[in-house]
Amino acid sequence: MSDVLASLLLRHRAVVCVGTGGVGKTTTAAALGLAAASLGRRTMVLTIDPARQLARALGLETLTRAGEPVDTKGLTAPGMLHAGMLDLKASWDAFITRHAPTTAVRDAMLANPFYQKVSTSFAGTTEFMAIEELCRLDESRAYDLIIIDTPPSGRAIDFLRAPERLEKLLAPEVARWILGRTGGGALQAVTGGARFLIKQLERAMGTRTMSEASGFFTALDAMFGDLSGRATRGRALLTGKETAFLLVVAPTAPELAGAVELTAGLKEMAAPLRGVIANRVHPLPGPRTLETDVLAAAEGDASVTAWLQQTWSAARALADVERERLDAFAKSLPPDVAWVEVPELEHDAHALEDLARLAGLLCSLPARSASAAGR
Numbered sequence: 274m275s276d277v278l279a280s281l282l283l284r285h286r287a288v289v290c291v292g293t294g295g296v297g298k299t300t301t302a303a304a305l306g307l308a309a310a311s312l313g314r315r316t317m318v319l320t321i322d323p324a325r326q327l328a329r330a331l332g333l334e335t336l337t338r339a340g341e342p343v344d345t346k347g348l349t350a351p352g353m354l355h356a357g358m359l360d361l362k363a364s365w366d367a368f369i370t371r372h373a374p375t376t377a378v379r380d381a382m383l384a385n386p387f388y389q390k391v392s393t394s395f396a397g398t399t400e401f402m403a404i405e406e407l408c409r410l411d412e413s414r415a416y417d418l419i420i421i422d423t424p425p426s427g428r429a430i431d432f433l434r435a436p437e438r439l440e441k442l443l444a445p446e447v448a449r450w451i452l453g454r455t456g457g458g459a460l461q462a463v464t465g466g467a468r469f470l471i472k473q474l475e476r477a478m479g480t481r482t483m484s485e486a487s488g489f490f491t492a493l494d495a496m497f498g499d500l501s502g503r504a505t506r507g508r509a510l511l512t513g514k515e516t517a518f519l520l521v522v523a524p525t526a527p528e529l530a531g532a533v534e535l536t537a538g539l540k541e542m543a544a545p546l547r548g549v550i551a552n553r554v555h556p557l558p559g560p561r562t563l564e565t566d567v568l569a570a571a572e573g574d575a576s577v578t579a580w581l582q583q584t585w586s587a588a589r590a591l592a593d594v595e596r597e598r599l600d601a602f603a604k605s606l607p608p609d610v611a612w613v614e615v616p617e618l619e620h621d622a623h624a625l626e627d628l629a630r631l632a633g634l635l636c637s638l639p640a641r642s643a644s645a646a647g648r
């Protein structure tokens with residue numbers, strides 16, 4: 274338990290939950306949202322593709338990117354919690370609508386079949402739009418705190434590099450080259466992002482002609498300054514003092530190896546890592562459990578006793594190896610990075626009560642229950 278995360282939620286304007294795939298980023302972001310609201314903050318949690326039950330617990334089934342109030346059943350008084358889910362298509366449309374220099378450019382872009390088919394599938398789009406939405410929410414000043422979940426990613430550092438990559442992929446030079454392309458043969462001369470993009474275009478369009486794509490790039494060219502400007506603004510927000518990165522890790526060897534890589538990437542990008550949440554940790558089974566409760570439960574039956582002892586030893590071995598791995602990883606971190614451990618719950622964290630329990634574990638909050646809150 275820790276109140277270091279509580280004070281972190283109180284001191285920052287944006288919290289970014291990063292981590293390798295499946296470690297609990299979305300769940301942690303939602304639980305931190307409840308915690309922040311309990312601490313009195315007007316909080317927005319922007320999740321990315323939450324599990325269906327978690328989405329339902331947050332009332333996300335009907336939600337869009339705009340964010341809606343979560344009925345926290347009295348769990349978060351006195352603050353408020355809104356939750357939203359990243360919707361790539363809607364985010365792109367809003368981006369185009371906001372940044373198109375004229376209504377004609379806007380309408381041409383929105384109606385362009387190439388845009389409709391592939392705009393959401395460019396590499397880095399999810400990450401770019403998550404950062405863009407963070408900027409948009411920050412600018413709206415509607416919230417004290419914005420907690421942002423990040424996309425599942427094999428190499429989580431891709432999140433920070435995505436705006437830059439998308440910017441390069443859609444750069445005016447690439448667009449100009451595509452617009453000026455006169456036919457076969459030239460592809461051999463192209464390398465890197467442009468080559469990938471052209472192949473993607475050809476696959477998406479099911480044709481080797483790219484007239485619709487040229488319409489897209491013509492319109493995009495007119496607003497490239499904004500795309501580039503937003504990427505710069507996103508980077509500034511992500512590396513600023515008001516933002517805290519929280520790294521969620523699982524106590525397994527591959528996830529911790531990914532976390533080491535991500536930590537190095539955060540440092541390289543000057544992103545402020547403020548805390549690590551070791552999630553789904555198996556607690557050490559105490560000797561008392563073995564000697565009294567467990568053996569008593571066996572009622573003297575030798576085979577049951579042997580089985581219980583084996584189970585206990587396996588649990589102990591797992592807890593020991595996790596402890597060793599986590600300690601080694603913790604040692605590699607700068608001393609000012611907060612460290613919080615969250616145990617593996619008995620079941621997946623999908624209901625609001627589970628999130629509230631995790632919120633309590635993350636931030637040492639006084640226990641509240643929906644029934645205690647008079648519901």
Ligand SMILES: Nc1ncnc2c1ncn2[C@@H]1O[C@H](COP(=O)(O)OP(=O)(O)OP(=O)(O)O)[C@@H](O)[C@H]1O
Nearest residue numbers: 294295296297298299300425553616617618621622
């Ligand atoms: N402490 C915990 N105890 C038990 N189950 C947990 C815990 N934390 C997360 N989970 C469960 O683990 C699963 C993965 O969690 P989650 O979706 O939050 O991970 P993620 O990092 O967002 O995954 P992805 O990278 O795919 O987006 C979910 O079923 C969630 O309920």
Ligand SMILES: [Mg+2]
Nearest residue numbers: 298299321322
């Ligand atoms: Mg997730």
